[in-house]
Amino acid sequence: MRTVSVLALSAILVLSACRTQPVEAPTPLVGPFQVQAREVSGKVLVKVLDSTRGSLPEGTVVTLELATPAGPITARTVVKNGGASLSLTYHRAGQLHYRVTAGQRSQRGMLRLEAGSAVRIHAESQPRAVRVVGGPRPLLVAQPVDRFGNVPVRPVRILTFLPDGTSTRREATPRHLLMWTPLRAGTGVGELKVSVTADATRRELVVTDLLPGAASSGVLEAPAQIAWADAQGGWRLDAENLRDRRGNEIVTGSAVTYIGLGPQDLRFMATVPAIDGEASLNVAPLRAGRYRFFLQAGSLQSARVGLTARPGLRRGSFRVKRQGRVIILGPLVTVHGALVDTGTGVTATVLSAEGRSLREDVIPVVDGRARYEIPVLPPKARFIRFALFGEGVTTPLFKDSR
Amino acid sequence: MKSRILVALMLTGLLTVLGGMLLTGPWVHLQERLQEAALRTEAQAVIQARSLDLSNLNWTPDRTQYVPPAESRRDELADAYKKALLELSYALFTGDTSGLTTYFAQAALDDAIRAAASGNQQRFVTWNHRLALHFYAPQGNIAAFADSYCYAQWAAATLRPMSGRRSVDVVMRLGEDGQWRVHQWRVTLDVALALRRGLDNPESARLWPCRS
Numbered sequence: 255m256r257t258v259s260v261l262a263l264s265a266i267l268v269l270s271a272c273r274t275q276p277v278e279a280p281t282p283l284v285g286p287f288q289v290q291a292r293e294v295s296g297k298v299l300v301k302v303l304d305s306t307r308g309s310l311p312e313g314t315v316v317t318l319e320l321a322t323p324a325g326p327i328t329a330r331t332v333v334k335n336g337g338a339s340l341s342l343t344y345h346r347a348g349q350l351h352y353r354v355t356a357g358q359r360s361q362r363g364m365l366r367l368e369a370g371s372a373v374r375i376h377a378e379s380q381p382r383a384v385r386v387v388g389g390p391r392p393l394l395v396a397q398p399v400d401r402f403g404n405v406p407v408r409p410v411r412i413l414t415f416l417p418d419g420t421s422t423r424r425e426a427t428p429r430h431l432l433m434w435t436p437l438r439a440g441t442g443v444g445e446l447k448v449s450v451t452a453d454a455t456r457r458e459l460v461v462t463d464l465l466p467g468a469a470s471s472g473v474l475e476a477p478a479q480i481a482w483a484d485a486q487g488g489w490r491l492d493a494e495n496l497r498d499r500r501g502n503e504i505v506t507g508s509a510v511t512y513i514g515l516g517p518q519d520l521r522f523m524a525t526v527p528a529i530d531g532e533a534s535l536n537v538a539p540l541r542a543g544r545y546r547f548f549l550q551a552g553s554l555q556s557a558r559v560g561l562t563a564r565p566g567l568r569r570g571s572f573r574v575k576r577q578g579r580v581i582i583l584g585p586l587v588t589v590h591g592a593l594v595d596t597g598t599g600v601t602a603t604v605l606s607a608e609g610r611s612l613r614e615d616v617i618p619v620v621d622g623r624a625r626y627e628i629p630v631l632p633p634k635a636r637f638i639r640f641a642l643f644g645e646g647v648t649t650p651l652f653k654d655s656r
Numbered sequence: 657m658k659s660r661i662l663v664a665l666m667l668t669g670l671l672t673v674l675g676g677m678l679l680t681g682p683w684v685h686l687q688e689r690l691q692e693a694a695l696r697t698e699a700q701a702v703i704q705a706r707s708l709d710l711s712n713l714n715w716t717p718d719r720t721q722y723v724p725p726a727e728s729r730r731d732e733l734a735d736a737y738k739k740a741l742l743e744l745s746y747a748l749f750t751g752d753t754s755g756l757t758t759y760f761a762q763a764a765l766d767d768a769i770r771a772a773a774s775g776n777q778q779r780f781v782t783w784n785h786r787l788a789l790h791f792y793a794p795q796g797n798i799a800a801f802a803d804s805y806c807y808a809q810w811a812a813a814t815l816r817p818m819s820g821r822r823s824v825d826v827v828m829r830l831g832e833d834g835q836w837r838v839h840q841w842r843v844t845l846d847v848a849l850a851l852r853r854g855l856d857n858p859e860s861a862r863l864w865p866c867r868s
Contacts, residue, residue: 319811323824323841324767325748325780326811346767348842353818360816362848380794393722395793397827397840403763405827405840430790431827431840432800434722 284357285309291352293365296345296402302354304336312336314356320344321351345402369404372453379448379462384439387467387498391436394460397428398452405431410452417444417464439464443502466502468552469510469528471495474559476547481539483644484566484588485598488538491559493549496531503531504552511550516563517543539563542644566643567594574640574649581649583640584623593622594642600624604651605637695777699750702779702858706745709862710738713785719802725792733799733828734787736836741782747772748780761829764838779810779817783862790825797830806849806866810858817856821866822846 286305291298300318304310310333318340320327329340333356344350347369353362377396384392396410409425410433418440426435439446439462446462475492491512496504510533514522518541526533528551539545542565549556568587575582586594599616606612612635617624624640628651639648713734718724725733740759747753753772760768771778782805791800803826808819823845828836855864 317811319809319818321807321809321818321820321846322767322771323822323843324744324764324771325774326778326809326818327771327774328811344770346763346842348824348844349822349846350843351818351820351846351848355816362818364846390794393794395798399763399840403766403840405842430800430802430825431842432791432798434791434793 284311284314284359287354287356287359287361289354289361289363291363291365293344293350293367296343298342298344298350298352298365300340300342300352300354302333302338302340302356304333307336310336310338310356316340317355318342319353319355321353322346345404347400347404347406369406370400370402372398372406372408372455373401374399375410375450375452375455375458377448377450377458377460379437379446379460381462383463383465385467386439386441386443386464386502387500391439392446392462394433394435394437394448394450396433396450396452396458397431398433398455406453408452410450413449414438415447415449416440417442417446437462441500466504467498467500469496469504469508469554470499470552471497472531472549472551472554472556474512474547474549474556476559476561479560480562480564482566482589483539483542483563484590485538485540485595485643486566486588486590486592488536489561491535491537491547493528493533493535493551493556494531496528496533496551496554498552504528506530509551512537512547513550514545514547516545517541540643542566563644565589565645567645569645572640572642572645572647574647579628581626581628581638582623583626584619586619586622586624586642588643594619596620596622598642601641602626603639603641604631604635605639605648606634607636609637610634695750698777699746702749703742703746705859706742706781709781709783710741710785713738714787716786716788718789720789720791722792723794724789725796725799729792729796730789733801733836737787737803737826737828737838740838744768744771745780748778751776758835759837760839761831761837762839764841767841775811779858780807781809781858781861782807784866799828799836801826801828802844806861806864808851808856808858808861817851817858817861819849819851819856819861820846821849 287310288303288305290301302316312333314333316331316338318329327342329342331338331340347367350365350367353360375396375398379392379394398406398410400406405428409427411425413423415421426433443464443466446464448460450458472493472495476489478489481488493510498504506529508528509525510528511525512535524535526535542563545561546558548558566588568589571587572583588594596619598619602615602617603611604613612632617626635651637648638651639646715730743755743759747756751772753769756765756768785803785805787801787803789801802823804823806821808817810817822843825842825844827840829839830836851861851864855861
């Protein structure tokens with residue numbers, strides 16, 4: 255048993271011996287030294303020299319430490335022949351503080367790193383589209399960068415082309431790693447093109463849409479003043495010359511609302527898109543009488559246009575024929591001499607002796623005739639009135655009028 | 657007696673085989689895993705201390721002539737910047753750079769990766785951040801601001817920290833994923849600042865007054 259434990263112990267000892275770490279030698283005392291630092295194409299080069307012979311003992315570890323916005327970057331070497339040289343790749347433009355440490359001594363210094371020439375430029379306009387009638391001006395935001403992502407503090411060349419063909423040239427320098435400047439948009443509609451370049455970068459073209467404002471002027475016109483209320487014809491209502499306050503045609507697709515007022519408190523509203531500053535709407539009246547229409551779009555409210563709708567049914571067309579409890583109307587003929595379309599609704603209103611409306615039905619026209627089957631009605635019902643296209647007829651409910 | 661010697665011989669053989677296995681494969685692996693776990697625990701302490709450093713990261717009056725951002729937008733920006741600095745401290749300490757791309761891009765990302773690769777368990781402490789907005793894009797996707805703060809850094813190679821007070825111009829952009837990232841920075845001013853003995857450690861450096 256003893257043999258076993260001895261063997262086990264020795265094995266553990268062998269294992270643990272494998273894990274011990276080497277011990278560092280104590281650093282020798284270091285005297286004053288000189289540091290020469292410079293930056294050559296993205297490399298920080300540091301030379302360390304002894305001030306007096308032997309102030310930098312052979313083999314002393316020398317450390318170069320950079321203080322960057324991202325934290326420390328270090329390099330180490332050892333003294334050879336009374337000196338040492340270190341180099342670190344570092345590209346960030348700006349102030350760079352460094353420290354050289356040898357033994358118990360350290361020395362701090364500063365380098366000023368400059369950005370190289372710009373190789374590309376990032377540019378955009380904010381917002382991408384503006385109205386030419388006022389409001390905020392578009393802002394050009396640009397950032398030229400060199401090979402390593404530094405922003406050179408050198409002029410950015412800005413060439414502006416307005417839609418009217420004029421162009422202006424100017425320069426602006428990035429401050430705080432960014433260049434921003436308002437653009438003059440002018441009053442014309444179209445595209446504002448801005449070409450941005452710095453050093454030898456490719457031109458970056460920034461396009462801003464110059465859009466017209468909301469409608470502020472326009473007219474409503476109706477070529478025909480009179481229409482028949484026969485569901486066939488009607489009026490064409492033209493909205494023309496829809497323009498913003500600078501006289502630009504409003505954007506295609508802007509909403510134009512037609513508002514109509516008709517007989518018997520009829521109110522009517524329809525919204526259509528404007529195309530090239532114009533809009534059109536066909537309206538077929540179903541009631542005879544006076545109508546008035548006007549437009550609303552943006553800040554525009556147009557003058558009113560008065561129109562007349564005449565009865566659309568030939569006079570005397572409402573011939574009434576009875577077959578028991580069924581009333582047959584027709585043939586119904588329009589003012590143009592045609593039979594009324596199948597499916598057109600004839601309004602049938604049941605009236606009391608005093609003329610009060612008791613019930614209203616809409617019956618369809620089939621092959622020019624309408625058929626009304628008298629339903630079960632309240633005892634006060636006496637008359638019935640049929641109306642279509644502004645024409646009407648009132649007749650007793652029953653021949654033997656109770 | 658013979659059987660005893662036989663058993664002893666067999667045990668010796670077994671131990672030799674086991675020892676060999678431990679020395680090469682699993683033992684080394686286990687050691688690495690333990691070290692990693694220890695480093696992660698330490699990194700957590702580092703991040704906690706850094707959160708304290710950055711607890712008073714504040715905005716000072718704007719230096720912008722354009723429409724100032726809403727308070728919530730400003731907080732969003734400062735919060736993203738704070739998180740970026742925390743992630744940077746983590747990367748510098750652990751050497752794990754995988755999280756940096758969430759908070760840094762372009763030049764600043766290059767710098768952060770470069771610094772994290774420069775050494776082990778590096779400490780970079782910054783405190784008393786004062787932010788001043790220079791530009792905030794109307795669309796809310798670009799911000800340029802100046803940050804003045806005190807810093808101290810402990811590289812593994814040296815014992816005494818390198819410390820100072822500096823001003824940095826920073827440009828952050830809002831990515832398409834909705835994350836603000838530090839894109840560019842530039843040190844515009846750096847002044848050496850010696851920490852008093854007793855406060856020259858990463859946990860208490862923030863107690864040293866930092867006035868510009």
